[in-house]
Amino acid sequence: MSKEKPIYLDYAATTPVDKRVLDEMLPYFMEEYGNAHSRTHAYGWQAEEAVKKARLQVADLIHAEPEEIIFTSGATESINWALKGIFESHAAKGHHIITQKTEHKAVLDTCAYLECKGAQITYLDVDNNGLIDLDDLKAAITDQTILVAIMYGNNETGVIQPVSEIGQICRSKEVLFFCDATQAVGKVAVNVAEAQIDLLACSGHKMHGPKGVGALYIRRTFPRIKVTPLFHGGGHEKGFRSGTLNVPGIVGFGKACELAKKEFIEKYKTVTLEREKLEKELLSIEGAYINGIGAPRLPHIISVGFERIDGEALILQIRDELAVGIGSACSTNSIEVSHVIKEMNEEEERAGESLRLSCVFSEFHKIQPVLSKTIKTLKSYN
Numbered sequence: 166m167s168k169e170k171p172i173y174l175d176y177a178a179t180t181p182v183d184k185r186v187l188d189e190m191l192p193y194f195m196e197e198y199g200n201a202h203s204r205t206h207a208y209g210w211q212a213e214e215a216v217k218k219a220r221l222q223v224a225d226l227i228h229a230e231p232e233e234i235i236f237t238s239g240a241t242e243s244i245n246w247a248l249k250g251i252f253e254s255h256a257a258k259g260h261h262i263i264t265q266k267t268e269h270k271a272v273l274d275t276c277a278y279l280e281c282k283g284a285q286i287t288y289l290d291v292d293n294n295g296l297i298d299l300d301d302l303k304a305a306i307t308d309q310t311i312l313v314a315i316m317y318g319n320n321e322t323g324v325i326q327p328v329s330e331i332g333q334i335c336r337s338k339e340v341l342f343f344c345d346a347t348q349a350v351g352k353v354a355v356n357v358a359e360a361q362i363d364l365l366a367c368s369g370h371k372m373h374g375p376k377g378v379g380a381l382y383i384r385r386t387f388p389r390i391k392v393t394p395l396f397h398g399g400g401h402e403k404g405f406r407s408g409t410l411n412v413p414g415i416v417g418f419g420k421a422c423e424l425a426k427k428e429f430i431e432k433y434k435t436v437t438l439e440r441e442k443l444e445k446e447l448l449s450i451e452g453a454y455i456n457g458i459g460a461p462r463l464p465h466i467i468s469v470g471f472e473r474i475d476g477e478a479l480i481l482q483i484r485d486e487l488a489v490g491i492g493s494a495c496s497t498n499s500i501e502v503s504h505v506i507k508e509m510n511e512e513e514e515r516a517g518e519s520l521r522l523s524c525v526f527s528e529f530h531k532i533q534p535v536l537s538k539t540i541k542t543l544k545s546y547n
Contacts, residue, residue, distance in 0.1 A: 171488045172531060177320055177348060177466050177523035178490055182417070183373040189420040190375065193413040201410045202401060212412045219419025223380050226422040227346075227365065228356040233385045235405045236378065236415050240347040242395070243366035243381035244271040246406075247343045250392035251312045251364070252279050255341075259309030265289040265297050267505045269320055269345055276314075285309070294460035295324035295509050302331065306338050317346035317355065321505040321521055322457040323466030325349070332361030341390065347371055347379075351425035352433045352463055357382055363390055369414065372429065374421030378414035436525055437464040443522075443529035444469075450537045456506055456519055468506065470519040471540055479520065482539045487532060490521045 193215060201216045203209025220231045237243045252262065264276055266288045276286045287305045289297045297315065306313075313335050318325045328344060335342035343364040349355055350365075351372025357365055368379035383390055383405075398407040444467060447453050452472035471479070476491050483489070491503065507516035522532070 171484065171486050172524075174487055174489045174522045174524045174532070176525070177323075177371075177521060179370045179376065180373045182370075182375055183421065183424060185424060186374055186417045186420045190413045190417040193416050197412075199412075201412055202399075212410075215412060215416050216410055219415045219422075222419035222422045223367075224382075226355070226426050227350060227367070227382060228358050229382050230385065232403070233382050235381050235383060235402050236410060236418075237381055237406065238377055238411075239370070239379040240345065240366045240368035241271045243368075243379055244269070244345055245275050246381055246395040247364045247366060247392070248272065248275045248279060248312070248314060250395060251341060251343070251390075252282070252284055253393040254391040255311040259307075259311050261285045261287070261307055261309040262312045262314060263287045263289065263302065263305050263310060264314040265291060265316075265326075266508045267291050267295055267319060267321075268314065268316055269347070270504075272314055272316070272345060273504075291508055293509050293511075295319055295322050295457045295505070296460050297326060299327065299330055299334065303334055303338075306334075306340055310338070310340050312341045312343055314343045314345070317344050317349035318353070318463040318466075319457070319505060320348050321466075321503055321519075322468040322509070323348070323463035323523075324457040325353075325461040325463060328362070329360045335363075336361045348463055348466070351421065351429055352465055354430055357384070364392075369418035369421055372421050372425050375414045375417040378411055378418045380418070432525075433464040439525070439529055440464055440467060443467065443532060446529065446533035447536065450533070450540060452540075454515075456509060456515075465523050465525070467522040468519050469522060470506070470515055471536075472518065473514075474518055474540055474543055476518050476520050478543060479536075479539060482543065483535055486535050490523070491519070 197211050199208025199212040201212040220234045223234050224231045260283055262284055264272055280286055289301050291297055315326050315331050317328055332342050341363045344362045345366045346355055347366060347368050350367040363384045365382040370376040383392060394405050396407045401407045444455055447469050454470050456468035480489060502516045503519060506519045507513060
């Protein structure tokens with residue numbers, strides 16, 4: 166008899182593919198297998214039409230125009246391309262980029278790389294709820310600033326930054342605003358026009374779509390944004406990203422975006438209520454605390470810590486029953502102390518105490534007892 170799998174609580178790392186998404190993708194593996202850039206026959210035309218439809222579906226979800234969507238292999242590529250591309254194409258204006266200390270490692274590591282290339286990076290502090298100070302942002306902008314890179318919702322705590330206010334500041338200062346919205350798109354309503362976002366990264370597998378496909382939104386209204394391509398070799402995607410398109414993945418991504426607009430965002434409003442119930446249960450455990458509880462947060466993420474309980478030790482004890490995470494699933498293969506929690510707290514030990522629970526929380530009543538029992542056991546060994 167096979168062993169029952171633990172309850173999956175790592176939706177911030179990846180989500181299961183919706184069956185309707187898979188059904189939409191399947192014909193493009195074996196039946197409609199044409200190259201979207203084959204312009205001389207029906208196989209290519211059909212693939213091109215499928216990509217065109219998906220581009221519209223992605224754009225519709227974030228209130229963009231289809232021509233503003235460029236397909237990529239995922240959010241990490243989109244982030245690298247946005248930061249490196251703006252740095253190279255705007256060198257005549259300046260080399261200054263502003264971000265925050267709790268960004269995803271894809272942003273922080275790319276900024277570190279750009280520093281080696283001559284970029285000046287300002288890393289904004291956050292308060293104990295994980296929010297930046299808008300006055301700090303205003304003060305950091307200079308006439309050399311070319312880009313502000315602030316994420317929509319944090320991948321570890323779910324904390325939502327004041328994106329619209331950031332967009333207003335950037336627009337008033339004539340500085341571009343790039344937003345990593347990987348955790349937010351498909352979970353909450355994202356409107357690039359209203360928030361005055363100039364570039365945005367998102368990914369399919371965070372919203373019940375396939376892995377290996379994402380997008381970079383680049384605002385195309387006047388004046389057009391110049392971004393140096395990351396890939397060269399054929400001029401695909403309007404010259405922005407050369408290479409054969411992943412048609413099945415793009416089709417699935419598009420379908421996931423369509424479903425998100427119709428169903429998922431509304432569903433995640435219910436998830437917020439379930440999350441609040443679970444947080445109340447978790448806080449009944451002695452020594453428990455919720456990171457970022459005083460800030461607006463994404464509906465599907467809880468960052469919970471337990472005083473004097475090592476997070477890694479706790480995971481080892483509960484992994485047969487609960488599949489949870491520590492920090493970002495995209496950082497390394499090893500478990501590291503969370504830089505996000507560390508920057509939010511004066512007590513550095515909290516960075517090693519916290520777990521990330523992320524799911525639809527439909528089985529929240531099963532979670533608290535497992536954690537409570539395990540914590541009592543661990544404390545008995547101390």
